[in-house]
Amino acid sequence: MANIIVLGAGVMGSAFAQLLADAGNDVRLVGTHLDQDIIDSIKHDGLHPNLNVKLPGRIGAFSYEELDQVLAGSIQLIVFGVNSAGVDWAVNQIGSRLKTIIPVLMLTKGLAPVDNSIKILPHVVQKGLSHFNIVDIPIAAVGGPCIAGELAARRESSVVIAHPESQFLDRLLALVDTPYYHARASTDLIGVEVCAALKNFYTLAIGYATGQLEKKGKAANGALMHNLAAGLFTQAMAEMSYFVNFFGGQPDSVLGLAGVGDLYVTCQAGRNGRMGNLLGKGLRYKEAKSNHMPNDTVEGAELALGIGKTLNRWLADKKIDGNSIPLATKIVEAICDNLPLQIPWTLFYQDT
Amino acid sequence: MANIIVLGAGVMGSAFAQLLADAGNDVRLVGTHLDQDIIDSIKHDGLHPNLNVKLPGRIGAFSYEELDQVLAGSIQLIVFGVNSAGVDWAVNQIGSRLKTIIPVLMLTKGLAPVDNSIKILPHVVQKGLSHFNIVDIPIAAVGGPCIAGELAARRESSVVIAHPESQFLDRLLALVDTPYYHARASTDLIGVEVCAALKNFYTLAIGYATGQLEKKGKAANGALMHNLAAGLFTQAMAEMSYFVNFFGGQPDSVLGLAGVGDLYVTCQAGRNGRMGNLLGKGLRYKEAKSNHMPNDTVEGAELALGIGKTLNRWLADKKIDGNSIPLATKIVEAICDNLPLQIPWTLFYQDT
Numbered sequence: 132m133a134n135i136i137v138l139g140a141g142v143m144g145s146a147f148a149q150l151l152a153d154a155g156n157d158v159r160l161v162g163t164h165l166d167q168d169i170i171d172s173i174k175h176d177g178l179h180p181n182l183n184v185k186l187p188g189r190i191g192a193f194s195y196e197e198l199d200q201v202l203a204g205s206i207q208l209i210v211f212g213v214n215s216a217g218v219d220w221a222v223n224q225i226g227s228r229l230k231t232i233i234p235v236l237m238l239t240k241g242l243a244p245v246d247n248s249i250k251i252l253p254h255v256v257q258k259g260l261s262h263f264n265i266v267d268i269p270i271a272a273v274g275g276p277c278i279a280g281e282l283a284a285r286r287e288s289s290v291v292i293a294h295p296e297s298q299f300l301d302r303l304l305a306l307v308d309t310p311y312y313h314a315r316a317s318t319d320l321i322g323v324e325v326c327a328a329l330k331n332f333y334t335l336a337i338g339y340a341t342g343q344l345e346k347k348g349k350a351a352n353g354a355l356m357h358n359l360a361a362g363l364f365t366q367a368m369a370e371m372s373y374f375v376n377f378f379g380g381q382p383d384s385v386l387g388l389a390g391v392g393d394l395y396v397t398c399q400a401g402r403n404g405r406m407g408n409l410l411g412k413g414l415r416y417k418e419a420k421s422n423h424m425p426n427d428t429v430e431g432a433e434l435a436l437g438i439g440k441t442l443n444r445w446l447a448d449k450k451i452d453g454n455s456i457p458l459a460t461k462i463v464e465a466i467c468d469n470l471p472l473q474i475p476w477t478l479f480y481q482d483t
Numbered sequence: 484m485a486n487i488i489v490l491g492a493g494v495m496g497s498a499f500a501q502l503l504a505d506a507g508n509d510v511r512l513v514g515t516h517l518d519q520d521i522i523d524s525i526k527h528d529g530l531h532p533n534l535n536v537k538l539p540g541r542i543g544a545f546s547y548e549e550l551d552q553v554l555a556g557s558i559q560l561i562v563f564g565v566n567s568a569g570v571d572w573a574v575n576q577i578g579s580r581l582k583t584i585i586p587v588l589m590l591t592k593g594l595a596p597v598d599n600s601i602k603i604l605p606h607v608v609q610k611g612l613s614h615f616n617i618v619d620i621p622i623a624a625v626g627g628p629c630i631a632g633e634l635a636a637r638r639e640s641s642v643v644i645a646h647p648e649s650q651f652l653d654r655l656l657a658l659v660d661t662p663y664y665h666a667r668a669s670t671d672l673i674g675v676e677v678c679a680a681l682k683n684f685y686t687l688a689i690g691y692a693t694g695q696l697e698k699k700g701k702a703a704n705g706a707l708m709h710n711l712a713a714g715l716f717t718q719a720m721a722e723m724s725y726f727v728n729f730f731g732g733q734p735d736s737v738l739g740l741a742g743v744g745d746l747y748v749t750c751q752a753g754r755n756g757r758m759g760n761l762l763g764k765g766l767r768y769k770e771a772k773s774n775h776m777p778n779d780t781v782e783g784a785e786l787a788l789g790i791g792k793t794l795n796r797w798l799a800d801k802k803i804d805g806n807s808i809p810l811a812t813k814i815v816e817a818i819c820d821n822l823p824l825q826i827p828w829t830l831f832y833q834d835t
Contacts, residue, residue: 172672179684281710281711288714289717352534353632356639358639358640365743379584386738388713388717391717392713395716474639
């Protein structure tokens, strides 16, 4: 097994730290500057206040200010458990301290605008570390349907770990080998990461169905709006396939855990679906955010705000085919331009 | 527009009859021998007692005993709205009376064992009609996420109409053109039909997650079992892709309305999910059926009972690859052999 640092003590980083400990690794969980209360609580009695779980005592908990000390030992893997807004911070923390090549595994998901283009986060990290003259670090990523609270409760979860090199993947799979965590390898890092980021984005639109239902109510005969949600889900899948292909990934990944699996689970629970619900009720994004979710990070909306401009430029330049992503176009419009979310039915299902 | 017969006055046949009327067609809704109460009610005041909707007065309602009279007029399309157990009956009713070539559109979904093989229902109907020397009838089919009660309430629904000939598809699309019904054409009749049948079958396994949750309860930290459901959903998608390819369909259909769309909606509501829930609680199929759903047709279980033997023989003969359908194998075992439903995690996600 291995000595592993998990950077970021939010719900996913901490649940993953427990998994790694269950698999027999020596784990050091390092909180960011936003995690001090969590780290204090874990140091006190093991309790992670947001996961509502007592972490095993063998997990060491540290403040980021103790990172020098944590990195001084022999470390075989660094896990990025920060959220997408914390990636630059994590890169700086690690980049300024790293003296040897230590592989990185990313739980953080997203797409980021870089140099007039859009990149998956492992490539953003790679570029960020290169500014510290750190190159050749293998950076893998986890995708698939894995709600942190369920992982922390050791409930059956299925994920895919992605990196172009199979040998590295085999080593990573061995580090997470536990009965309740069903991990598979994928060499399609791009496809997995594009899916992982876009599932939040498209859940904004699929959640629209629950909001519409609340707004319009049950029909006189008791009918709900499952057909509407399923139609949106299908269009989201088609557009995710287009994007995966566009960015150079394998469209097969959309059919796998990182694609359909993660989109499915994200629609069942969470903040993106909740924002979608508010949009479906007819609220505009800014109103929904400030009045109902002021302290929540809505990753799908952050993604739209991050890549919306680039996407619109590519649409204008016909670098990207607007007919293939009509729903994405409307989501970007709803988030970036604060317009009501519209469902462009006549443009849907072109490839059915 | 057209004069259209809808054969079968159950919820889907009747909701579709209303759609056809909304689109401007002249519709005659014909009940089977099981639908007499429904037909009587519709004749009385338009109310469909199971849909809880008053059908438009311009839809003519008839008993199957009036079929001669109904067929005497000029008819351009016959819609099969019976359930899968009623297909033979419908073929006999139509086959014994038909004097001209009238195209058929099937709402009925399923796969049936025929001559030591497994066929999609349009091919079963084709074969059945050939016994009456009726050949060359074009038979199309509807797939996609469309809960009948929602369609009857005129809520947004998305479907795919499948047939190898595009011109016939264009005519059919024109007949269902209404603002709330988003229909697209597919020339992949086999792929659409295999998906349409298997979505019920796999929902038995996905529903297992809700049963497990009820049995084991929330975790101490409040966690549910969405990860489990999403894992099963993903494996179902992979196996549906295998089956579609095996039967000669286009795997792309699995990514479309008939595949992922219909699987999604079927998991949200209905009898297959309810049976899956009972299996997930630990009940065996026969106990679940006789004690909890004695009067319900569980289409996914009927499918397993119908094709289970053939499937097992194909597995034994290695005509079909067992490694590609581990979940199907366990579902067949649970239904046909009345064994507890097991989830073979280690065999999952081979293609991820």
